[in-house]
Amino acid sequence: QVQLQQSGAELAKPGSSVKISCKASGYTFTSYYISWIKQTTGQGLEYIGYINTGSGGTNYNEKFKGKATLTVDKSSSTAFMQLSSLTPDDSAVYYCARSLMAYYDGYYFDYWGQGVMVTVSS
């Protein structure tokens, strides 16, 4: 069965960086892009961007350019997202999700990781 297993919760200080992982299993990793989505109580669900798991190519929501960096390790079927220059506004749950192409750069998300809570506090 398709599974996306994410790394554990992070507590980080303002100005620092965190790197969270998303390990896929149960399907051919390079056949689907992986997207990342941020969830907060205030802003709801926000799309961060995707990574082409075959080529490593990326596409970002303009809002998250410079904040998020997406990478992939095909050998371990794992996608990563690094969040840099953290501020309290980056405190959220971050999900990875397998992506189905809906239209050009538009996607649906058919399987999700369990989420990683990132807390930014001094």
Place this chain on the structure above:
Amino acid sequence: DIQMTQSPASLSASLGETVTIECLASEDIYDILAWYQQKPGKSPQLLIYDASSLHTGVPSRFSGSGSGTQYSLKINSLQPEDFASYYCQNGLSALNTFGAGTKLELK
């Protein structure tokens, strides 16, 4: 940027009832719309894509309809496991915007 407006924000219903949740797009999204269910502390789960296609394993009491800018999710004969939050999402634009959600509670 395409905005997605869901209504109502919250809804109380009883077991066995039928409920409908609405989603209004700020422009025509040509049926490129998904619905997700999220339970507390869990990740969202895809229910419906392309406005009316049921995702694998989703019970048939869930259905989606609509066109243009107006879409709806209907849940027939509510079961205990259906009380959750529901989100619409447009897959037309590269921003893949989500609605703010509808919380379905047991009356």
